[in-house]
Amino acid sequence: MNAPESETGLSADHIELLHAPALDMSADALLRDLTHYFGRTLGRRTISKQQPYVYQALTYAVRDRLMERWNRTNIAVERADMRRTCYMSLEFLMGRLLTNSLISLDLKGPAVEALNRLGLRLEDVAEREHDAGLGNGGLGRLAACFLDSCATLQLPVIGYGIRYQYGMFHQRIENGYQVEEPDPWLRVEFPWEIERIELSQTVRFGGHSEAYADHEGKQRRRWVHTHDVLAIPYDVPIPGYRNDVVNTLRLWSAAATDEFDLDEFNAGDYADAVAAKNEAENITMVLYPNAATESGQELRLRQQYFLVSASLQDIMRDWRQRHGDDYSGFAEKLCVQLNDTHPALAVPELMRLLMDHCYLSWNEAWEITSQTMAYTNHTLLPEALEQWPVAMFETLLPRLLEIIYEINARFIQEISAQWPGDNARIERMSLISPGPHKMVRMAYLSIVGSFSINGVAQLHSYLLQKGLFQDFAELWPERFNNKTNGVTPRRWLAACNPGLSDLISSQIGTEWTTDLPQLAGLAEVAEDPDFQQRWRNVRAENKQRLAKLIETRTGLTISPAMLFDVQVKRIHEYKRQLLNLLHAVYLYDRNQRGQHDAQLPRAIIIGGKAAPGYVMAKNIIKAINNVAKVINSDRRLHDKLRLIFLPDYNVSAMEVICTAADLSEQISTAGKEASGTGNMKFMMNGAITIGTLDGANVEIREAVGDENFFLFGLTVEQIEAQRATYNPQEIIASDADFARVISLLESGHFNRFEPGVFDSILHAIRDPHDPWMTAADFRSFIDAQERVAKSYSQRDLWTAMSIRNTAASGTFSTDRTIKNYNDDIWRLDTVTPLAP
Numbered sequence: 001m002n003a004p005e006s007e008t009g010l011s012a013d014h015i016e017l018l019h020a021p022a023l024d025m026s027a028d029a030l031l032r033d034l035t036h037y038f039g040r041t042l043g044r045r046t047i048s049k050q051q052p053y054v055y056q057a058l059t060y061a062v063r064d065r066l067m068e069r070w071n072r073t074n075i076a077v078e079r080a081d082m083r084r085t086c087y088m089s090l091e092f093l094m095g096r097l098l099t100n101s102l103i104s105l106d107l108k109g110p111a112v113e114a115l116n117r118l119g120l121r122l123e124d125v126a127e128r129e130h131d132a133g134l135g136n137g138g139l140g141r142l143a144a145c146f147l148d149s150c151a152t153l154q155l156p157v158i159g160y161g162i163r164y165q166y167g168m169f170h171q172r173i174e175n176g177y178q179v180e181e182p183d184p185w186l187r188v189e190f191p192w193e194i195e196r197i198e199l200s201q202t203v204r205f206g207g208h209s210e211a212y213a214d215h216e217g218k219q220r221r222r223w224v225h226t227h228d229v230l231a232i233p234y235d236v237p238i239p240g241y242r243n244d245v246v247n248t249l250r251l252w253s254a255a256a257t258d259e260f261d262l263d264e265f266n267a268g269d270y271a272d273a274v275a276a277k278n279e280a281e282n283i284t285m286v287l288y289p290n291a292a293t294e295s296g297q298e299l300r301l302r303q304q305y306f307l308v309s310a311s312l313q314d315i316m317r318d319w320r321q322r323h324g325d326d327y328s329g330f331a332e333k334l335c336v337q338l339n340d341t342h343p344a345l346a347v348p349e350l351m352r353l354l355m356d357h358c359y360l361s362w363n364e365a366w367e368i369t370s371q372t373m374a375y376t377n378h379t380l381l382p383e384a385l386e387q388w389p390v391a392m393f394e395t396l397l398p399r400l401l402e403i404i405y406e407i408n409a410r411f412i413q414e415i416s417a418q419w420p421g422d423n424a425r426i427e428r429m430s431l432i433s434p435g436p437h438k439m440v441r442m443a444y445l446s447i448v449g450s451f452s453i454n455g456v457a458q459l460h461s462y463l464l465q466k467g468l469f470q471d472f473a474e475l476w477p478e479r480f481n482n483k484t485n486g487v488t489p490r491r492w493l494a495a496c497n498p499g500l501s502d503l504i505s506s507q508i509g510t511e512w513t514t515d516l517p518q519l520a521g522l523a524e525v526a527e528d529p530d531f532q533q534r535w536r537n538v539r540a541e542n543k544q545r546l547a548k549l550i551e552t553r554t555g556l557t558i559s560p561a562m563l564f565d566v567q568v569k570r571i572h573e574y575k576r577q578l579l580n581l582l583h584a585v586y587l588y589d590r591n592q593r594g595q596h597d598a599q600l601p602r603a604i605i606i607g608g609k610a611a612p613g614y615v616m617a618k619n620i621i622k623a624i625n626n627v628a629k630v631i632n633s634d635r636r637l638h639d640k641l642r643l644i645f646l647p648d649y650n651v652s653a654m655e656v657i658c659t660a661a662d663l664s665e666q667i668s669t670a671g672k673e674a675s676g677t678g679n680m681k682f683m684m685n686g687a688i689t690i691g692t693l694d695g696a697n698v699e700i701r702e703a704v705g706d707e708n709f710f711l712f713g714l715t716v717e718q719i720e721a722q723r724a725t726y727n728p729q730e731i732i733a734s735d736a737d738f739a740r741v742i743s744l745l746e747s748g749h750f751n752r753f754e755p756g757v758f759d760s761i762l763h764a765i766r767d768p769h770d771p772w773m774t775a776a777d778f779r780s781f782i783d784a785q786e787r788v789a790k791s792y793s794q795r796d797l798w799t800a801m802s803i804r805n806t807a808a809s810g811t812f813s814t815d816r817t818i819k820n821y822n823d824d825i826w827r828l829d830t831v832t833p834l835a836p
């Protein structure tokens with residue numbers, strides 16, 4: 001029997017869903033639902049501040065309200081058969097979701113009221129949520145900000161990622177050393193996700209590839225004798241800002257295809273039967289804690305293929321539902337954005353699915369694939385470009401290797417046609433690196449398979465085309481473009497800094513939340529004494545909040561009157577936390593010698609995680625903590641200088657930190673930081689940047705003007721010019737301050753009973769081959785810090801600079817970034833959710 005059609009043309013199930021009255025958004029209704037979930041669903045009785053289940057119950061109540069909007073968005077996209085983008089990323093550093101969802105749904109007021117009636121505060125309840133730490137740092141957080149902006153801009157974009165059982169590790173500091181602890185964030189239920197077992201996919205590994213003739217006698221290839229793993233999707237709703245759009249983040253979890261081998265089990269081999277299950281589940285067990293450099297672990301390659309294969313099969317399933325096996329319009333309806341090379345296997349995997357499963361010819365499949373894929377590069381460090389051993393492909397992904405070889409053969413033909421006889425060029429550009437241990441170059445695979453290749457800041461995109469990808473930019477200049485990063489102003493200003501948000505809105509209205517360039521209106525009152533005072537009041541409260549967080553985590557107290565000088569980001573040599581440390585020692589040394597003249601009370605706050613295998617980064621953490629211990633236990637310095645290492649830097653910590661920083665340290669060696677996004681969060685919240693001409697710092701300085709930015713250091717060109725003759729020993733010897741800093745570090749003053757703790761660091765600074773050329777920028781950094789001190793002591797001047805930084809931050813919204821992606825790469829129409 002046919003289902004009756006409604007006036008909207010939907011089947012009976014849909015009618016029931018859509019005609020259900022939309023849920024009440026009042027405090028009363030929220031309280032009623034919260035109470036229901038708390039008592040009846042979660043089975044709890046007592047409500048208290050510590051009670052984690054209040055958070056859970058409130059989230060269910062909020063999720064209900066997201067769910068109807070989610071359905072209405074999906075139905076609208078499906079009915080209009082809209083073009084969509086799939087944002088594929090091994091990382092989504094989401095952080096907490098409750099406050100953001102409340103703000104998006106305009107439910108914060110009702111939630112505050114409902115909780116008040118229970119004697120609870122929203123902040124306390126929201127604190128109970130664990131960060132969803134499914135990412136390492138900037139790259140993963142960018143993916144999360146992108147999802148927020150896509151939903152807010154009403155763009156049909158779905159995120160595809162991995163549901164790691166263990167996210168980013170928690171960091172503890174023990175005797176100055178980093179100690180990693182697992183993050184079992186799913187131990188307590190993650191109430192935002194919906195398991196969708198009916199959409200599971202099978203992902204293959206191992207086996208081999210063989211030829212066969214199909215029923216028409218056509219020669220084809222198939223992948224046989226594989227070990228299969230089940231991919232189960234979990235959907236997380238991504239609400240737009242007050243527009244009823246709810247997009248999807250689909251995270252895949254691995255499971256054994258059979259719970260376990262029953263024959264083996266019946267034969268009494270219980271352990272072996274369970275081992276297969278464990279091996280399958282291992283794939284999504286843990287996030288690789290890499291930053292910038294890649295580690296060549298087979299399991300990591302498995303993760304990458306698992307994500308790509310499950311996602312593309314999901315896309316194909318959806319396609320077949322609507323278009324049957326006509327793939328001619330595929331590239332017109334779909335775009336896949338690859339977040340770095342981690343999902344680069346999407347190129348050969350889509351080829352495989354189109355040829356082996358949909359029976360398209362090579363040329364047809366290639367036309368579709370190369371018109372569907374777009375690739376974003378995130379690094380200029382050559383050592384961070386992913387490569388995987390061909391030998392690993394042979395055993396793990398034999399069918400994909402065949403396809404990669406074929407892509408490469410055809411690609412090399414194209415180069416030869418353009419540059420006949422240029423074998424050096426062929427070797428440079430080949431997807432397979434030469435030598436005894438052949439490797440697949442994932443960045444090149446991404447470039448060859450994509451119609452668009454972008455960097456993430458103007459300077460970065462320029463340097464990619466001049467350096468790392470020069471040969472490719474020469475071949476296909478039209479494919480290269482720039483998309484300067486951003487951050488979402490909903491999380492990074494509206495939600496995390498309610499005090500400043502209210503002040504801003506009282507001055508320029510509330511539209512800045514979705515039209516950030518309107519912040520420019522603040523420039524008018526940058527020097528208004530009354531507005532300045534209110535600006536300082538808000539910032540003082542925020543500094544108090546950060547001081548409290550620091551006290552909770554470290555036991556150290558700092559006064560909000562001090563300059564908060566903040567560097568938080570992954571610990572990496574190129575980010576030069578060491579340069580910051582040298583400045584701290586310089587200030588300490590001056591104070592010891594009674595020269596407090598130009599100094600001002602300053603708290604230097606450093607936070608960030610080191611990859612567990614990155615020895616040098618861990619040594620830097622130890623060194624910071626040792627110097628901090630000496631400085632902080634000197635009573636005479638108590639109100640003058642403090643050095644704090646804030647443990648366990650993550651998204652929710654940053655939500656406190658960026659609202660309270662006076663000075664934002666963005667001090668990487670020029671040409672090494674692709675963009676940075678921490679720099680943008682700080683600027684938006686009124687911090688002033690001390691920085692090199694690197695990544696998006698260049699654009700930040702252009703936007704705010706040189707007089708509101710503390711510039712120092714060598715430029716990219718100067719770094720490269722001076723590299724050959726770089727002589728740090730000479731630089732140190734010819735600068736009395738620098739020499740004293742180094743000899744103080746050498747003297748054992750900061751490591752009385754721990755000989756050798758500073759050796760690797762001192763060696764790195766003095767090394768003429770130091771890739772980060774830390775010593776080269778020492779003097780220039782010190783001078784810039786002195787300018788900082790002078791400016792900060794002129795209170796009104798500093799406040800005006802602070803206001804001007806926020807006012808000029810409008811362009812660093814991911815709303816702008818995503819508009820750029822959409823105009824140039826995605827070309828999506830906006831979706832209007834079905835009316836309730």
Ligand SMILES: *Cc1c(COP(=O)(O)O)cnc(C)c1O
Pocket residue numbers: 136137138141568569570649650651654675676677678679681
């Ligand atoms: C923004 C952010 C980053 C990126 O910081 P950079 O300074 O750009 O490296 C990393 N981690 C977290 C938790 C962040 O919020």
